[in-house]
Amino acid sequence: MHTDHERCVRAVQSKDARFDGWFFTAVLTTRIYCRPSCPAAPPKVENMTFYPSAAAAQQAGFRACKRCRPDAAPGSPRWNERADAVARAMRLIADGVVDREGVPGLAARLGYSTRQIERQLRAELGAGPLALARAQRAQTARLLIETSPLPMAEIAFAAGFASVRTFNETVREVFALPPTELRRRVRRGSQAATPGALTLRLPFRAPLCPDNLFGHLAATAVPGVEEWRDGAYRRTLRLPYGHGVAALRPRPDHIECRLSLTDLRDLAGAIARCRRMLDLDADPEAVDAALGADPALAPLVRKAPGRRVPRTADAEEFALRAVLGQQVSTAAARTLAGRLVTAHGEPVEDPEGGLTRLFPTAGTLAGLDPEALAMPRARRSTLIGLVAELADGRLSLGAGSDWEQARRELAALPGIGPWTVEIIAMRALGDPDAFTATDLGIRHAARELGLPATPAALLRHSDAWRPWRAYAVQYLWATGDHPINQLPTP
Known part of the structure; x- marks a missing residue:
């Protein structure tokens, strides 16, 4: 987008926050670079130049604006x-x-x-x-x-x-x-009380609907690993240098993020995982404009714009949980995952709440006795097969994974069908176009809205929602009264 000079100039002159993170404005006279929504008076057009990243602006010799802090803008969608x-x-x-x-x-x-x-x-x-x-x-x-001090x-x-x-x-x-x-320059009293405990503001592009985002994470929380406490979603994090606890609380114009880390070298990675989990770098204007063009979805979009896709901080963990949740209720899936965590999760301390363990890795689970898993034999076999693929590195679901390749490898595993593949693609891989056409909640919502209700017909209809079908899933799910669709009550 940074090459479209006229469009960038209009965004800067109107201080349009929707474009924060899409490009950066560098001012040739002051040698400062800003986000498009910078509150300072817009520079003259002839003094503006545009860069696709903060790193490019820095390499060209520009320094970050002290007012708009472009280095802290939401990431590019x-x-x-x-x-x-x-x-x-x-x-x-x-x-x-x-x-x-x-x-x-x-x-x-x-x-x-x-x-x-x-x-x-x-x-x-x-x-x-x-x-x-x-x-x-x-x-x-x-x-x-x-x-921090x-x-x-x-x-x-x-x-x-x-x-x-x-x-x-x-x-x-x-x-x-x-x-x-x-x-x-930091105001007195704003520093964290103890080393390793940091309180940050995570920016996002408005609007943001917190109901399904935090509601889903809270309703599916695995005991010991996740919890909803004092208006915040809290969970343990397994990180490269240690572990941590993240507490995420929705605010009107940002997400309040409190991180307690055993090693501060994990800070950037922990922030990236929290942003990815809450889908904070999404472009809600583009998503809602596309989905709102469908007469069936338009009322849902107008009612609660800015729905995000609740994702995960650990793709491997989510894949295992998706298999545990096959053909059972949300409560049953939480119970099964909780038992696995209690038996095999690494203990952690949480002085501020009730988090007790990290979710066990595939490497840890690879050595357990299958008979110790209290679940139907077919699902137990599927879980063991997935654990083996993840533990041996034959299946990669990390941040740099290829979405389509991961889909093919998942679908090739016995017991993993289209619903599991797409739910993993949506929430673990982060594919914005993942679509669970076979999901019972989706099919029920489709019938209520007058959309095709059979998976094949609904899949064909959903072509008009590309590339945002994962967001369409959130709007369709929200037509039900399931706890995933609302913030927990105090």
Whole structure:
């Protein structure tokens, strides 16, 4: 979009927040870059230039605006909507792969050479993987500077910098202030009370309907791993350097996020997982415009615009839970998952609530006795088969996975049918076009709305909703009175 100069200029002049994250405005006279909705007076048109990423603007020598904080804008919806190599690379970079494994590790996960990945990212984003990871490190450093009392040297290494000197140079270059000055500008009392406990604001594009988003997560919460407490959805997180607890509370203009981490090097990855779980980088205007064009869906969209797809913080965990939930009620699925967690989950401490364990990994479950699983034999066999594929690495469902390849591999496993494949694609892989045409709730809603009720006919009708069929599922589900459709009562 950044190449459409006139459209970008109109967005900047109207301070249109819908375009935050789509592109960045750089001002040639001040050498500052901003988000389109920056509250400052718009610069002259001849002084504007546009970049597809914050990293590209930084590479060109522009520093982040102190008023609109473009480095903290919502992410581009493109990386949620697409499954090509660039989108998969961006999801992996957000998850911290470049910091942990370098560019060769990123390329290996994607099945390309480092040169190919460099070329594709530069062509589309104006910056290579190292520059994109550096921009993310700068944002992580700023969050730690402003929300924790940690010494600067600890922040430098927690944010992923190789040295304190590189940390200082990067912060000065990106924000035009030394780290100590950034901290001094924070209002007294806004820092976290203890190291490792951080309270952040996660931005999103309005509108956002929290009902089905938090309602679904709360209604399906696995005891010990997830809970709804004091108006917040809380869950344990398994992270590369340790574990953590996230508490996510909906606010009118942001999501309040409280993170308790055993290792602060996991901060950027934990934030990325929380954003992905709540679908915060979606473009609700585009989704609702497309779905609202269908007369059957239009009243649902007008009633509660901005529905998001409730996703997951751990794709492997969700796939296992999807199999546990085959052909049983939500309550029964929670019970089965809770038993698995109690027997095999890694214990954690949660002084602020009732979370007790991490969901067990496929590697942990690979060694258990199948007879110990209290469930029908066919489903038990399906679960064991899925565990084996995940544990051996033959099936990949991570941030950089290929959606269609994962679908084919899942469908090839005995006992995994179209409903399970599509529910995993929708909530674990993040495919915005996943569609569960065989779901009983969807078929019931279709009949009530006068839509085709048989799976084949509904699937044909749903072509008009592409590429947003996963969001259509949320609107259709919302016609029922199931607890997944509403925020829990206090």
